[in-house]
Amino acid sequence: MKIAVCLKRVPDTTTKVTVGPDGKAIDEAGVKFVPNPYDEYALEEALKLKEAAGGGETVVYCLGPEAAQETVRAALAMGVDRGVLLQAPGSADGFEIAKALAAELRDGGYDVILFGKLAVDDYNHQVGVMTAELLGLPCISAISRLNISGGQAEAEREIEGGIEVITCSLPAAFTCDKGLNHPRLPSLKGIMAAKKKPLEVKPVTLGPGTIATVAIELPPERKPGKIVGEGADAVPELVRLLREEAKVI
Amino acid sequence: MNPMSRILAVTEQRDGTLRKVSFEVVTAGRRLADRVEATLDVLVLGGGPVSGVERLGEYGADRVLAARHAEFGLYNPDGYAATIASVAGDYRVILLAATATGRDLAPRVAARTGTGLATDVTEIAPGPDQSFVVTRPVYAGKALQRARLDGKPAIISIRPNTLQPVEQPRPGDLVELAVPAFTAKVKVREIKAPAEARLDVAEAPIVVSGGRGLKDPANFKLLEELADALGNAAVGASRAVVDAGWRDHGAQVGQTGKTVSPSLYFAIGISGAIQHLAGMRTAKTIVAINRDKDAPIFKVADYGIVGDLFEVVPRLTQEIRRLRGEG
Ligand SMILES: Cc1cc2nc3c(=O)[nH]c(=O)nc-3n(C[C@H](O)[C@H](O)[C@H](O)COP(=O)(O)OP(=O)(O)OC[C@H]3O[C@@H](n4cnc5c(N)ncnc54)[C@H](O)[C@@H]3O)c2cc1C
Ligand SMILES: Nc1ncnc2c1ncn2[C@@H]1O[C@H](COP(=O)(O)O)[C@@H](O)[C@H]1O
Numbered sequence: 001m002k003i004a005v006c007l008k009r010v011p012d013t014t015t016k017v018t019v020g021p022d023g024k025a026i027d028e029a030g031v032k033f034v035p036n037p038y039d040e041y042a043l044e045e046a047l048k049l050k051e052a053a054g055g056g057e058t059v060v061y062c063l064g065p066e067a068a069q070e071t072v073r074a075a076l077a078m079g080v081d082r083g084v085l086l087q088a089p090g091s092a093d094g095f096e097i098a099k100a101l102a103a104e105l106r107d108g109g110y111d112v113i114l115f116g117k118l119a120v121d122d123y124n125h126q127v128g129v130m131t132a133e134l135l136g137l138p139c140i141s142a143i144s145r146l147n148i149s150g151g152q153a154e155a156e157r158e159i160e161g162g163i164e165v166i167t168c169s170l171p172a173a174f175t176c177d178k179g180l181n182h183p184r185l186p187s188l189k190g191i192m193a194a195k196k197k198p199l200e201v202k203p204v205t206l207g208p209g210t211i212a213t214v215a216i217e218l219p220p221e222r223k224p225g226k227i228v229g230e231g232a233d234a235v236p237e238l239v240r241l242l243r244e245e246a247k248v249i
Numbered sequence: 250m251n252p253m254s255r256i257l258a259v260t261e262q263r264d265g266t267l268r269k270v271s272f273e274v275v276t277a278g279r280r281l282a283d284r285v286e287a288t289l290d291v292l293v294l295g296g297g298p299v300s301g302v303e304r305l306g307e308y309g310a311d312r313v314l315a316a317r318h319a320e321f322g323l324y325n326p327d328g329y330a331a332t333i334a335s336v337a338g339d340y341r342v343i344l345l346a347a348t349a350t351g352r353d354l355a356p357r358v359a360a361r362t363g364t365g366l367a368t369d370v371t372e373i374a375p376g377p378d379q380s381f382v383v384t385r386p387v388y389a390g391k392a393l394q395r396a397r398l399d400g401k402p403a404i405i406s407i408r409p410n411t412l413q414p415v416e417q418p419r420p421g422d423l424v425e426l427a428v429p430a431f432t433a434k435v436k437v438r439e440i441k442a443p444a445e446a447r448l449d450v451a452e453a454p455i456v457v458s459g460g461r462g463l464k465d466p467a468n469f470k471l472l473e474e475l476a477d478a479l480g481n482a483a484v485g486a487s488r489a490v491v492d493a494g495w496r497d498h499g500a501q502v503g504q505t506g507k508t509v510s511p512s513l514y515f516a517i518g519i520s521g522a523i524q525h526l527a528g529m530r531t532a533k534t535i536v537a538i539n540r541d542k543d544a545p546i547f548k549v550a551d552y553g554i555v556g557d558l559f560e561v562v563p564r565l566t567q568e569i570r571r572l573r574g575e576g
Binding site: 011013014015016017019026037038092093094095096098120121122123124125126127128129130133134137138139140141142144156157158159160161162163164165166167168172178179209210211212213214215216217218219222223225226227228229230231232234235236238239241242243246248249 | 268323324326330347348349350352353355356357359360361364365366367368369382385386387388389390391392393394395396397398399400403434435436437438439440441442443448449451452455479498499501504505506512513523524527530531533534535536542547549550551552553554555556557560561563564565568569572
């Protein structure tokens with residue numbers, strides 16, 4: 001089975017966000033970058049699918065700056081066979097990213113293409129589904145369970161107050177949610193092996209798109225709150241405040 | 250018809266009934282239509298009659314477009330996307346809801362229309378040269394992005410729970426919309442009930458969340474009782490307890506869980522890690538109950554009680570029940 005995973009380099013989730021000098025991006029000074037957490041579910045699923053199929057190839061695609069080579073290596077250390085870095089600065093328009101990924105994936109002959117359901121930086125929640133649409137592939141998004149057999153896929157995705165059961169046939173694309181699996185940690189052997197695995201770097205140029213960031217701002221600070229009191233005796237006062245001051249109950 | 254003068258709002262139905270979020274999208278559409286002097290069409294996709302459609306006019310629909318198809322009872326990704334794409338050229342703006350369905354559907358519509366998509370938008374304003382400027386949370390709500398949209402149409406998904414549906418009567422004339430031919434490459438077979446039949450944390454007006462301080466999964470009963478006493482409340486969880494298998498991952502609030510903005514959020518036995526705060530800091534009122542007075546959660550809480558949750562929570566449930574006249 002031939003499987004592709006699209007992986008984005010994002011700031012670590014513990015990052016304290018500050019706005020950069022141009023007011024249009026976050027300040028990257030001192031920020032640690034990691035593989036997008038949802039993409040780790042995609043990577044794990046790819047490795048599991050290849051293991052279950054008893055053979056094939058896993059390839060990771062990342063569109064990002066030169067420094068994203070490190071992100072691709074992290075995927076190779078988990079066990080992915082080879083990596084491709086589409087070197088470009090990125091775009092505020094997810095559709096432009098999708099076009100670049102689709103152009104690269106189109107002739108790859110993949111049975112399965114995996115994405116994260118969203119990237120924790122731009123929260124766009126779109127690139128996977130758009131890429132699949134551009135490729136004309138069936139796509140099931142935000143899956144928390146996947147079962148593939150005999151060229152058919154059955155997946156589950158959580159919706160408000162329920163779980164949708166969805167089927168399609170391969171080749172197909174999926175975007176992965178938490179709950180799908182438990183991503184493995186790279187072993188020392190994996191980290192060593194990753195250094196020798198093929199990593200191709202291809203410069204790409206993105207179109208201008210129709211979406212541009214005008215400003216990045218910090219959300220308004222929450223007004224400082226108050227400690228109502230200690231222990232169960234503080235409960236009546238809390239209830240009074242919720243009723244009379246906050247007017248929420 | 251001049252597309253610059255029309256806006257389309259896409260609704261969502263489940264089991265033949267319009268969902269509340271649909272009226273939020275219609276309200277957003279009406280507001281925008283008034284600001285740019287456009288008319289508002291509201292699209293309903295369904296397998297048969299959909300209840301609630303008769304009220305769309307009250308919320309500001311100039312016209313209601315009904316797209317009926319035997320396979321539209323459940324969400325049909327390819328069919329829904331093909332239907333919207335077939336009329337996309339008639340509109341200046343297409344609005345959807347950033348729900349589970351909308352998050353799947355909107356990128357399909359954008360890709361088929363060949364234009365960009367702004368997701369989870371909380372504000373829309375007209376910008377220069379017929380553009381729009383939207384505001385949307387990024388970095389799990391740690392920052393806000395203002396983005397200019399030049400797409401024709403501009404495709405936007407609205408974050409649920411950010412605005413209240415407002416009545417603003419318009420004719421709401423019903424028009425049938427022909428469904429184009431499509432191939433259903435993916436098929437929704439059924440909707441299974443979740444393990445627990447409770448409100449979803451992303452949609453509930455009140456969320457009662459618990460963390461590792463609960464000590465044992467069985468103790469979540471305390472939070473369920475509080476949620477029941479409050480009514481209209483969902484039970485959420487920190488990642489620590491979801492990863493420990495105490496709660497379903499659908500209940501997780503935070504950076505890798507759900508982002509919620511209820512009117513009232515309780516953080517009980519939750520320390521307030523940055524990834525948790527990312528998911529709930531936009532709640533209107535936050536209450537923290539924690540025995541550690543230095544827990545970071547108190548920095549974002551409007552009201553805090555320092556104390557043992559096993560004493561505070563039962564008392565709180567009792568007081569709420571009394572208030573509701575049941576205890
Ligand atoms: C990539 C990544 C993504 C993450 N995403 C998320 C996410 O989406 N959501 C999330 O929640 N976390 C997330 N985390 C985890 C996060 O960093 C914290 O580990 C987690 O939120 C801690 O959960 P907790 O508050 O329940 O547990 P703890 O931090 O252990 O806090 C327990 C609290 O309970 C209090 N307590 C104990 N006993 C009592 C008692 N009897 N009465 C009252 N109070 C009591 C303690 O004082 C303490 O403050 C993520 C981490 C990473 C690395
Ligand atoms: N620059 C990128 N390079 C590779 N994959 C990406 C990139 N941006 C987004 N993706 C993929 O698309 C998913 C959704 O991203 P987004 O639509 O930006 O939230 C991510 O989880 C990745 O799998």
